[in-house]
Amino acid sequence: MLTTYTVENGHLLVREGPQEEEALRRAVWIDLLTPTPAEEQMVQGALRLEIPTREEMQEIESSSRLYREDDALFLTAPFLYGIEGGEMGSTAITFVLANAALVTVRYATPKAFAVFSARCQRTPMLLLATPDGVMLHLFEQIVDRLADILERIAAEMDRASQAAFRTARAKVKATAKDADLKDALITLGQVGEVTSRATETLLGLSRIFTFLTAEKSTALRKENQPLVKSLVRDVRSLVEYANFLNNKANFLLDAVLGIINVEQNAIIKTFTVASVALMPPTLIASIYGMNFEVMPELKLGLGYPLALVMMVISALLPIVYFKRKGWL
Incomplete structure (x- = not known):
């Protein structure tokens, strides 16, 4: 124009x-x-x-x-x-x-x-x-x-x-x-x-x-x-x-x-702590999930609740440790 x-x-x-x-x-x-x-x-x-x-x-x-x-x-x-x-x-x-x-x-x-x-x-x-x-x-x-x-x-x-x-x-x-x-x-x-x-x-x-x-x-x-x-x-x-x-x-x-x-680091840290806390309970559950005939705790009446308690304690111990170190 x-x-x-x-x-x-x-x-x-x-x-x-x-x-x-x-x-x-x-x-x-x-x-x-x-x-x-x-x-x-x-x-x-x-x-x-x-x-x-x-x-x-x-x-x-x-x-x-x-x-x-x-x-x-x-x-x-x-x-x-x-x-x-x-x-x-x-x-x-x-x-x-x-x-x-x-x-x-x-x-x-x-x-x-x-x-x-x-x-x-x-x-x-x-x-x-x-x-x-x-x-x-x-x-x-x-x-x-x-x-x-x-x-x-x-x-x-x-x-x-x-x-x-x-x-x-x-x-x-x-x-x-x-x-x-x-x-x-x-x-x-x-x-x-x-x-x-x-x-x-x-x-x-x-x-x-x-x-x-x-x-x-x-x-x-x-x-x-x-x-x-x-x-x-x-x-x-x-x-x-x-x-x-x-x-x-x-x-x-x-x-x-x-x-x-x-x-993002805070989110990743949360997932990291969760995964580390669940590793010991997973290990215990894996051990007692084996199907060997000779297992000392297999016939134990309190074996099931005892395994659950061990898993809970093993999950809490890493969390307590992380808190004392100041990582949480």
């Missing part, structure tokens, strides 16, 4: 679908969402630049993601999307910064794009003044969105850790404890996935800003250059915070697995 954003007489005009070359040249921001070949050719013909294909956007080399062609900058990075919908993933998005317009090429819709588009409706003169300004303000919205995601993930991690340790201390049924620990493991797994993808997005932005810093004298207008420095500081702080959350998630994961191991 082709969408253009044009500011005329202080008002924002948003057009969707095929458009004339003149309308494309007047646009400040051209957004291509899962573009068709016809839409790509339309933009390429109007702006005289080459739109990268989806296969080219998937390249991982820095030279294929960050480069200059004539007066246009091509910036590609992976971006996190789908947190709310439950189908989370990362998608490569390309920003083509030309002198006359910013072109974004994407195959998914991170929430930051929808929020930024709504903001443009309210303050078009501020956000859509220049192509480089549009790009930097869009990056600012993406960084703000990532900060909100990391804050929410930190809160979910705190709740999971509190639930896991509270469950470990509480005397509850084994089924309830297992359910709580399972929920904690699932939450920590989701936290790890989100933080890793958020870190991937932040590292991609960091590379973009490094490239922009080297090209800012020709790519960015002077009034927009301070915004790059602010974004670099924000991204650096978020990378550090994401690393902190990753380390905390790993610690909590080890702690929850340790709690599960302790629970």
Whole structure:
């Protein structure tokens, strides 16, 4: 889908679908969402630049993601999307910064794009003044969105850790404890996935800003250059915070697995004590279950109750011994 954003007489005009070359040249921001070949050719013909294909956007080399062609900058990075919908993933998005317009090429819709588009409706003169300004303000919205995601993930991690340790201390049924620990493991797994993808997005932005810093004298207008420095500081702080959350998630994961191991060891210890306690009675029952003709106790009137008493005593002795040793 082709969408253009044009500011005329202080008002924002948003057009969707095929458009004339003149309308494309007047646009400040051209957004291509899962573009068709016809839409790509339309933009390429109007702006005289080459739109990268989806296969080219998937390249991982820095030279294929960050480069200059004539007066246009091509910036590609992976971006996190789908947190709310439950189908989370990362998608490569390309920003083509030309002198006359910013072109974004994407195959998914991170929430930051929808929020930024709504903001443009309210303050078009501020956000859509220049192509480089549009790009930097869009990056600012993406960084703000990532900060909100990391804050929410930190809160979910705190709740999971509190639930896991509270469950470990509480005397509850084994089924309830297992359910709580399972929920904690699932939450920590989701936290790890989100933080890793958020870190991937932040590292991609960091590379973009490094490239922009080297090209800012020709790519960015002077009034927009301070915004790059602010974004670099924000991204650096978020990378550090994401690393902190990753380390905390790993610690909590080890702690929850340790709690599960302790629970399993207690169960195994119970079975071990039971099996050891039953070994002597089993031996006695086996001896008196033999069918030899000459057995001294065979004709004994009290043989049966005596055997039962011996089995009970032989079962109790290991239990008493284990308790004295502190193993129970």
